[in-house]
Amino acid sequence: MQLRRLSPFDRINALQALVDAGLLLVAWALAFWLRFNLDVPAEYRYVALVTTPVCVLSYALSLGVLRVHRQVWDFIGLPDLRQLALGVVLGGVLTATVILMLRVPLFPRSVLLLHPVLVLVLLGAVRAAWRTLIEHPGRTHAGRKPLVVVGSLQDASGALRALQGVAQWQAEAILSPVASEVGRALQNVRVLGSVGELKEVCDFVHAHTVLVASPPGSPERREALMLAADARIAMLHMPRADQWLSPQPEGVRQVELEDLLGREPVQLDxxxxxxxxxxxxxxxxxxxxxxxxxxxxxxxxxxxxxxxxxxxxxxxxxxxxxxxxxxxxxxxxxxxxxxxxxxxxxxxxxxxxxxxxxxxxxxxxxxxxxxxxxxxxxxxxxxxxxxxxxxxxxxxxxxxxxxxxxxxxxxxxxxxxxxxxxxxxxxxxxxxxxxxxxxxxxxxxxxxxxxxxxxxxxxxxxxxxxxxxxxxxxxxxxxxxxxxxxxxxxxxxxxxxxxxxxxxxxxxxxxxxxxxxxxxxxxxxxxxxxxxxxxxxxxxxxxxxxxxxxxxxxxxxxxxxxxxxxxxxxxxxxxxxxxxxxxxxxxxxxxxxxxxxxxxxxxxxxxxxxxxxxxxxxxxxxxxxxxxxxxxxxxxxxxxxxxx
Missing domain, CATH: 3.40.50.720 (NAD(P)-binding Rossmann-like Domain)
Structure with a gap:
């Protein structure tokens, strides 16, 4: 019988699972080490070794049921971390249940509380570190075109999340209609000015394209439209809700006729x-x-x-x-x-x-x-x-x-x-x-x-x-x-x-x-x-x-x-x-x-x-x-x- 060849994604998932397993073992050892003030007695080392398979199997089952191993670390976010936390809690409960049912002699029960905390810290840290490495400015900017986002911080946050999956663009600045937001930063992208400074900011960051994140009908949307047209700067908009639901959803889109309206499009029942x-x-x-x-x-x-x-x-x-x-x-x-x-x-x-x-x-x-x-x-x-x-x-x-x-x-x-x-x-x-x-x-x-x-x-x-x-x-x-x-x-x-x-x-x-x-x-x-x-x-x-x-x-x-x-x-x-x-x-x-x-x-x-x-x-x-x-x-x- 011919074995199916592993795809690149399968290999990545397997590697991530091995890393998680290794960190589980490290957390298990650290829990015993911290419990005994950095000096584990010999008899407790034996207890830790005997119960290690119970720990690994319990966490493997709980994390596997929640499909934590399928997460893509390049785009890890809060929903993924919540999923990971739930898997760790279930793994900790399962581990504690099995060990207490087996009545393992001399087993320190405080380890059962320390270990899930250490597992969550280590598994969360390795994911955060990987994403930080992936989003390092030297890597992120390579091959990407600079882009200026127009909109308040609330509107721009959704646009920046959407841009993370688009290899073509790199947000370099935000222009906000809210004066108090100028000088602040969102996802390491600074608010460099107001919408009226569109041309100057684009020249400063060497951007020839603007992404308008503000909703249709907003004053800054029309102002940006006029300024970008006058400065001959290309203008993109976020897709509408119905476009996200289409069979082939678009990313950012070109300016369309709807953008010429002086109001928000009507949404009906x-x-x-x-x-x-x-x-x-x-x-x-x-x-x-x-x-x-x-x-x-x-x-x-x-x-x-x-x-x-x-x-x-x-x-x-x-x-x-x-x-x-x-x-x-x-x-x-x-x-x-x-x-x-x-x-x-x-x-x-x-x-x-x-x-x-x-x-x-x-x-x-x-x-x-x-x-x-x-x-x-x-x-x-x-x-x-x-x-x-x-x-x-x-x-x-x-x-x-x-x-x-x-x-x-x-x-x-x-x-x-x-x-x-x-x-x-x-x-x-x-x-x-x-x-x-x-x-x-x-x-x-x-x-x-x-x-x-x-x-x-x-x-x-x-x-x-x-x-x-x-x-x-x-x-x-x-x-x-x-x-x-x-x-x-x-x-x-x-x-x-x-x-x-x-x-x-x-x-x-x-x-x-x-x-x-x-x-x-x-x-x-x-x-x-x-x-x-x-x-x-x-x-x-x-x-x-x-x-x-x-x-x-x-x-x-x-x-x-x-x-x-x-x-x-x-x-x-x-x-x-x-x-x-x-x-x-x-x-x-x-x-x-x-x-x-x-x-x-x-x-x-x-x-x-x-x-x-x-x-x-x-x-x-x-x-x-x-x-x-x-x-x-x-x-x-x-x-x-x-x-x-």
Whole structure:
């Protein structure tokens, strides 16, 4: 029979076990030596020798049961030392029990107390000495790149522990936002200054990379982002919680779109959502889009048994299918090409699979495209498509229906926003007619990185060398991440009551021009190399977006970041809406369409020749609302002012 060759790890474990055994014997001898004041009588030497096997076997059993021999001494920490202490205590108890049961003559019982203490000291000391040797500065710095950590000592401690397993980086300094922490040290890494001294400290320690350990939304995170971009210093962040749980967790990561937010990303009720979706069938329309696909990812992660994905885009469905099959092989995924304007197809899909929850994310959302030549298409998809999806959900017995809406539905100035507001009203109307299903809508702002959003456009323009085009120097928008948007929709599905419209507390709006400047800096360029040009507001575009209309109020929910919009006004007559859209034909006149839409949505104030005096007043209201500087996140910094 051929013996299995020992791996390097097996050999290391065996060597560590031999060292521990040797130290056990040394501790046994020392215990007798100390008991008899450094001079052990001959008869007691014999007792010590006879009982040695009992000691070794007892400790070998206890330490083996607790797998102490599998510890890696290079990264020994407090949990490992606690495990070692427990093993030593068990070994001492077992040794004492056996020796007392054997009634060994002349055995000094004080040795049974001295020995575990000596064992713990010796075994702990050899481990600490080994790690100290491994982390000696001369060894640690070899082949590693210097790194500066940004964050308080509490935040930096986690980052330094994570860096111990990364052979590429060596932390040389900490920059803390807490003034009292400057001059202190953590794991032999000194706090050399505040975040504002980032460039000077990086030059001092010859570091070209910064690791931000502060949580998302913290002021020092944004300050470090601006300073590092201006000094052309590479910037890394710690992984998010969901990335630690991924099959292939990353180490430190590059700056991502989420880092551009001026606030901490919203975290929702994952336990409650898992209870809602676990083992259920869920249907998502618009599943191939940015929001729809993220909804599908999170629903799959929450344990849905069957996920029915509906989209008009064949390629979007194919890409989603490939991703979900690899990430969630045990979930049943069904992928249907379908236009939400075809009720019969939606009804057939819903009745075949009987989903518990339906998420309606299919919509036209591009404001300028829907404003001029495709206004009727926006109405037919966003309004009629929503009506069909809601009715199909009720017909197939779904418990909940959640519609994805937008902040552009508040006091809309464009056809897209007005069509989404009318869709909200249609959902509320269906909610009154279909009592067995809960119908809710969810509003949120611009989604970072979604298809058609401003960040991918700016990124492409910067890659071409510019210019970066911004419509207006004062235009501002609320921003959120794709995971946040999907979580908000899921949370509404969990806690909403029929007819409600949810809004998210998204913090302060961000100036688009400031966002463009940040992206230029992060690309390693300046505004002289990549200029910013202003093109003027596009048709139907606002300077700012609202989440609640002026005649609306809101009420709180159990979640601090979610509120419920309370709307007023009559609901539309669905039959009349369908009849007008049918009679309007394939290309109704723009003024006629906007006039009809304004009668359905009284707060709609279209820009352009259709606007009346009331519309002009609405536009003056927009200008007035922009006056208070506190409503806008001004990413001011002295270094940024040079380029203005």
């Amino acid at each position: 994952v336990a409650g959502l898992a209870e809602l979706f676990s083992g259920q069938t869920v249907l998502v329309t618009g599943a191939g889009g940015s929001i729809g696909s993220e909804l599908c990812r999170q629903i799959a992660r929450l344990g849905a048994r069957r996920l029915v994905c509906v989209d008009l885009s064949e390629f979007g469905l194919y890409a989603l299918e490939q991703e979900l099959q690899q990430a969630h092989p045990n979930m049943e995924g069904l992928y249907y090409t379908c236009n939400v304007r075809e009720y019969g197809r939606l009804h057939a899909i819903g009745c075949e699979h009987r989903p518990t929850v339906v998420f309606h994310a299919a919509a036209y959302k591009h404001v300028p495209l829907m404003e001029e030549h495709n206004a009727v298409e926006a109405l037919r998809t966003n309004v009629v498509g929503t009506l069909h999806a809601a009715r199909a959900a009720a017909a197939c017995g779904a418990r909940r229906f959640v519609m994805v809406s937008t902040d552009k539905a508040v006091n809309p100035t464009n056809v897209m926003g007005a069509s989404k507001r009318l869709a909200e009203l249609v959902v509320q109307t269906v909610a009154l007619q279909e009592r067995a299903t809960e119908f809710v809508s969810v509003r949120f702002g611009n989604v970072l990185g979604s298809s058609g959003s401003v960040v991918p456009l700016f990124t492409r323009q910067i890659a071409r060398g510019g210019p970066v085009t911004v419509t207006h120097p004062e235009i501002v928008r609320y921003f959120m991440t794709i995971p946040e948007a999907a979580q908000l929709v899921l949370q509404a599905g969990l806690m909403g009551r029929s007819g409600q419209i949810f809004v998210l507390d998204m913090g302060e709006p961000v100036k688009i021009v400031e966002l463009a400047r940040i992206l230029i800096r992060l690309s390693g360029k300046t505004e002289q190399e990549v200029p910013i040009t202003f093109t003027g507001l596009r048709p139907g575009e606002k300077l700012y977006e609202e989440l609640l209309a002026s005649d609306e109020t809101s009420e709180p929910t159990p979640h601090p970041k979610l509120r419920i919009a309370k709307t007023a006004g009559p609901l539309p007559e669905i039959a009349a809406v369908l009849r007008w859209l049918e009679e309007a034909g394939p290309q109704p006149a723009g003024e006629e369409l906007r006039g009809w839409l304004r009668r359905q949505v009284p707060e709609y104030a279209p820009a352009g020749p259709v606007a009346s005096g009331g519309d002009a007043g609405a536009r003056e209201h927009v200008a007035d609302q922009l006056q208070p500087d506190e409503r806008v996140v001004q990413l001011h910094h002295p270094l940024l002012e040079r380029h203005r």
